[in-house]
Amino acid sequence: MSTIKAYGAKSSDADLKEMTIERRDVTDRDVKIEISYCGVCHSDIHTVRNDWGGSKYPVVPGHEIIGRVIEVGSDVSNFKKGELVGVGCMVDSCRECSACKDDLEQFCEEGMVGTYNGKDKHLGGHTFGGYSETIVVDKYYVLKVPENLDEKAVAPLLCAGIxxxxxxxHWNVKKGDKVGVIGLGGLGHMGIKIAAAMGAEVVMITTSPSKADDAKRLGASSVLISKNEDDMKKHKGSFDFLLNTVPVKHDINPYIQLLKRDSTMCMVGAIEPLEPMHGGGLIMGRKRVAGSLIGGIKETQEMLDFCGEHNIVSDVEMIDMDTINTAYERVTNSDVKYRFVIDMQSLKN
Amino acid sequence: MSTIKAYGAKSSDADLKEMTIERRDVTDRDVKIEISYCGVCHSDIHTVRNDWGGSKYPVVPGHEIIGRVIEVGSDVSNFKKGELVGVGCMVDSCRECSACKDDLEQFCEEGMVGTYNGKDKHLGGHTFGGYSETIVVDKYYVLKVPENLDEKAVAPLLCAGIxxxxxxxHWNVKKGDKVGVIGLGGLGHMGIKIAAAMGAEVVMITTSPSKADDAKRLGASSVLISKNEDDMKKHKGSFDFLLNTVPVKHDINPYIQLLKRDSTMCMVGAIEPLEPMHGGGLIMGRKRVAGSLIGGIKETQEMLDFCGEHNIVSDVEMIDMDTINTAYERVTNSDVKYRFVIDMQSLKN
Known part of the structure; x- marks a missing residue:
């Protein structure tokens, strides 16, 4: 074991502060990573504040981790010292259930092990995330990061990207499809970039006219203001797919009306009860509302390779570790374009 | 034109009474049918009472029509006098839009023409349904009824069956699949019979333990009482498909929990706002909630042929035309097993 510096919260109402945590020694299957950058995800804040219940303290958040390999176990042949790698939302799963065998470890029937606040099989207790100097992760859950990408701006791909x-x-978005991305935040801005790179005609759907210019810069071909009923009518029944990134309770009925027959709106943001959905909206046109959670390890690697090929990274604002509490306030107020990334060098100094 | 006897309502608060209506003469493409039986669908009652708005009076309901051909137009070669036929929820559509071309006339982009309360292209005004002596229908919307089936009990297949x-x-239910049918009424009892005939292991999901014996008689292999939290937990994540036939506002969240990863619950009953759905329930396991509306003409014929092959009909209670108002009260109180069918001979006498 080694003792390292980290940043975490000791209770749900405490600020994040510097603390020390233990990391396991590298086992045969492990990769040890010196963390260079770590993205700030809204889930970090929810966990620190125990918004979803069940948080274990101290919470050391961070599951958008970028760094370089500094040590590998004897059974690790696919990673080498100095290689640029990433770690996302999970660091373990059973690797034997039907979900794991289908490369969907995020739905592991034993429960995936979260990068933080997961059950630590090695040291007992719970896992600590990327707001820290180093991390030791089973090789199966370590991703290769294309060297051509801007390293610090890759971090959010590990969660918002996947x-x-x-x-x-999964819903087979392809060239020429009309895809709506609902909500322009950390998830939405990645949705626009990726859908556009897939060849889709991307429409940014938002309540805020002020976001129009930015949406177009990110790759949207047009912007639909959802409060404008006339414009919503014009787009009725015209979308091949909708990606709903809105992270709070909202009314999904107007969006269902935008879908073509047999098309799907996928929810990725709102982990809470929505406003009442009208059954008739689904029945007329055989429409579907679905959900999706991050992605499996194989698909996360595929996403990183895709982003490497299309030169896609997040729009980030860099912060030092000791400004994290201010950053949390700003994320809560949707005041970031579009993702904070911590320069982990600032923890070491 | 010919003047015939029918039964209808002159306003939303009036009882149904005998009246006369006009039927067009047979055109080249038409089939004239002497109606022998007509099922009573809950939609009939909603339309009579203007529950969904937009009802046009007089309303002559009835879209589960069985009868024999008595006349065909010069351009009709696939139907012959004396043949047993059926008419379901629609009597026309544009036959040119993408939905019609995909054999999904129920989603016709011009709007399908309902068997009653639809826009009558021939006589002007609105269409009149099957609570009447005869009906004249374009050949495209007339279905062939297998002669081996009990004629009077076939009627509800035209709506509840399809x-x-x-x-x-559509969701590919097949031999060995675990399928849940939620709600045991007119739709639910058909869902059990058809899913069982497809080879599925059918679980009847209901709030009422009193329905268990009947569900098994209809083909369910077991019954899950949705109010029993322990039993609901035992079935968590185990269903390949759920058919939700509940016709009123309800909480769908406990049912979403029953779905396997990547599986679908399809709503066919509730044309109204549901209780708030939890976004997390969809996200965890990439689950889907969808809707479906009757079926296209080609698929309705396929369904009738399937029912002929498997000897499936509805469980019906026969009534005379002049008891329809009492029957409506009983349907409203869920007091029918499982579908009323009117013996149209009673209108003629």
């Missing part, structure tokens, strides 16, 4: 890539891929 | 067959087929 969360949007996976449903776009 | 409404349940179509989603079971």
């Amino acid at each position: 969360t949007t890539y996976s449903p776009l891929k | 409404t349940t067959y179509s989603p079971l087929k």
Whole structure:
């Protein structure tokens, strides 16, 4: 074991502060990573604040991790010291259930092990995330990061990137499809970039006219203001797929009306009860509302390779570790374009 | 034109009474049918009472029509006088839009023409349904009824049958699948019979333990009482498909929990806002909630042929035309097993 510096919260109402945590020694299957950058995901904040219940303290958040390999176990042949790698939302799963065998470890029937606040099989207790100097991860859950990408801006791909890539891929978005991305935040801005790179005609759907210019810069071909009923009518029944990234309770009925017959709106943001859905909206046109959760390890690697090929990274605002509490306030107020990334060098100094 | 006897309502608060209506003369493409039986669908009652708005009076309901051909137009070669036929929920559509070309006339982009309360292209005004002596229908919307089936009990297949067959087929229910049918009424009892005939292991899901014996008689292999939380937990994540026939506002979240990863619950009953759905329930396991509306003409014929092959009809209670108002009260109180069918001979006498 080694003792390292990290940043975490000791209770749901405490600020994040510097602390020390233990990391296991590298086992045969492990890769040890010196963390260079870590993205700030809204889930980090929900966990710190125990919004979903069940948080274990201290919480050391961070599951958008980028770094370089500094040590590998004797049974690790696919990673080498100095290689640029990433770690996303999970660091373990059973690898034997039907979900794991289908490369959907995020739905592991034993429960995936979250990168933080998961059950630590090695040291007992719970796992600590990427707001820390180093991390030791089973080789199966380590991703290769294309060297051509801007390293610090890759971090959010590990969560926001795969969360949007996976449903776009699963529902077979392809060249020429009309795809709506609902909500322009950390997830939405990745959804636009990735759907556009897949060749779709991307329409940004938002309540805020002020977001129009930015949406177009990110790759949207047009913007639909959902409060404008006339414009919503014009687009009725015209979308091949909708990616709904809105992270709070909202009314999905107007969006269902936008779908073509037999098409799907996939929810990736709102992990809470929605406004009442009208059964008739689904019945007329055989429409579907679905959900999707991050993506499996194989697909996350595929997403990183896709982003490497299309030169896609997140739009990020860099922060130092000791400004994290201010950053949390700003994320809560949707005041970030579009993802904070912590320069982990600032923890070491 | 010919003047015939029918039964209808002159306003939303009036009882149904005998009246006369006009039927067009047979055109080249038409089939004239002497109606022998007509099922009583809950939609009939909603339309009579203007529950969904937009009802046009007088309403002559009835879209589960069985009868014999008495006349055909010069351009009709596939139907012959004396043949047993049926007419379901629609009597026309544009036959040119993408939905019609995909054999999904129920989603016709011009709007399908309902068997009653639809826009009558021939006589102007609105269409009149099957609570009448005869009906004249374009050959495209007339179905062939297998002669081996009990004629009077076939009537409800034209709506309740196709409404349940179509989603079971569309979501590829097959031998060995575990299928839940939620709600045991007119739709639910057909769902059980058809899913069982497709080879599925059918679980009847209901709030009422009193329905268990009947569900098994209809073909369910077991019954799950949705109010029993322990039993609901035992079945968590185990269903390949759920057919939700509940016709009123309800909480769908406990049913979503029953679905396997990547599986679908299809709504066919509730044309109204549901209780708030939890986004997380869809996201965990990439689950889907969909809707389905009756079925196209080609698929309705396929359903009738399937029912002929498997000897499936509805469980019906026969009534005379002049007891229809009492029957409506009983349907409203869920007091029918499982479908009223009017012996249209009673209108003629």
